[in-house]
Amino acid sequence: MTVRLRPGTGRANVALIVVSVMLAVLIGPLNSTMIAVALPAITHDFGMRSSAGTWLVTVYLITMAALMPVVGKLGDRFGRRPVMLVGLVAFFVASAGAAIAPSFAVLMASRIAQAAAASVLMPNGIAILRETVSRQRLGTAIGMVGLAAPLAAAAGPPVGSLLLAASGWRALFVLNLAVLIVPLAVGWLLLPRHTRSGSGGKFDVVGSMLVCVLLVAFAGLLDLPASGWAVAGWALLLVVSGAVLLRQERNHPDPAVALGLFVNPPFAVASAGILLSNFAMYGPLLSLPLLLADRPHWPDGATGGVIAAMMVAVAVLAPFGGWLSDHVGQRIPAAIGFVVTAAGLAPLAFAGPQLSAVGVGVALAVAGVGMGLSNSALQTMSVEAVDPSETGMASGVYSTCRYLGSITVSALLAGPLASSVQNAAGFAAPFLTYTAAAAIGAVLIALLPLFSHFRKPVSCD
CATH class of the missing domain: 1.10.287 (Helix Hairpins)
Incomplete structure (x- = not known):
C-alpha cells in the first residue's frame, strides 16, 4: 500500500506527512476518552462535586463538533499549513495550561482551548492529504490516517489509567506535549506552503x-x-x-458553510453514513459497560476486552477499506461495511444476554470489521465529491457529522434507552437501534446510484 505524492510536491516526504497527520488526528479522540478515568481524581483535588467532572468531557466534544466546519473553512481560505500549525501550537499551549491548572475554572478553559485547537486538525489534515497524495492513492492514505482515531479512542482509558497511577492526572496532559513534537516538526519542515485556495472576499x-x-x-x-x-x-x-x-x-x-454541500448526493450520503457509523460504534462503547456490570459469572476485565476487539478491528481494517476504495471505488466497501456491521450487531440484539464473553467479542469484532471497511470509503467519498478549494470546509462538516453520531447515541442512552441499559437482560432495544442505524447506512449507499453526478466533483459556490 505505497502512497505517492502528487507531482510538484517537491522535497516533501509523503510517509512523514501521513504519519504527521495521523499523530495530529489522534490527539482529539485520545483526549476525549483518556480523561474519563481521571475525572474522580480531578474533582477530588479541586473540591468539586463528581458531576462537575463530566463537563470536562461534554464541553470538549460539543466545542469540537461546533467548530469543525468553521476551522475547515479557515484552511480553505488562508492555507492548510499555517492553520494546521496554529492548531498544533494551540493544542500544545492548552495542554501545558491544563497540566499546571491551579483551579477547576482554569482547567475547564484549557479543555475548551484544547477542543478548539483539536477541531482544526482533522478537517485540515484530510485536506492536506488530498493536496499532497495522488487521487489513485488517496483512499489508502485516508485509510492509514483512519486507523488513528479508533485506536486513540480505545487506548485513551488504559493509557489514562497508567499515567494516573504513575504520576497523577496532570500527566495525562503532559503526554500531549510529547505526542505533538513530531507533527509540529514535520508540519514546519514538509507541509506544502502554497495551499491557499479560498476566495479573497470578506470572511463570513x-x-x-x-x-x-x-x-x-x-x-x-x-x-x-x-x-x-x-x-x-x-x-x-x-x-x-x-x-x-x-x-x-x-x-x-463566501459562506462559512456552503449550502450546496447538502444537495451534493455523494457528500450528503457520506456525511449521513459517518453519522450512522459513529452512532453504531459509540452505542456499544457506552452501553456495554452498563449492561455487563452486574451480569452473573461475567469474567473480570472482559468488558474492556470485548470493546477492544471491536476497536482494534476498526483500526486494522481502515487501511484495507481505503485500499479497496482506490481500486474498486467507494460504494462497494462502504456498502459491504454497513452490511457486515449490522450482521455483527444483530446477534447482540437477539441473543446478547445468552452470549459468552467470547461470543460477544466475536460479534463486536465482526461489527468492527464492517466499520473499518466503510469509514475510510465514506471519508474518501466525501472529499472527492467537492471542489478541492472547499475540501477543508467539507471535511469539517463531515467531521461534525461524525461527532453528532456519538452525541446523539449518548443522548438516547441517557434518555429513552436508559432503562434498558441498566438491566443486564436489556440488550434488545439498544442493539436493535444500533443495527438499524447500520442497515439504514447500507440502504443509503445502495440508493446512491439513483442520484446524478456520482463520482463528479461538484463545486458548492
Missing part, C-alpha cells in the same frame, strides 16, 4: 458564529433537559439560529 464571521450556535443548540436539545422550559428554549434557539443561518449563507458571497 456571522455565518461561522451561527454554525456554532446551531450545533450547541442541537446538542443541548439532545441532552433532554428535565425542564419543559429548557427544552422549549433549546428548540427555539435551534429553529431561529437555523433559519438565520440559511438566510446568511444564501446571501454571503
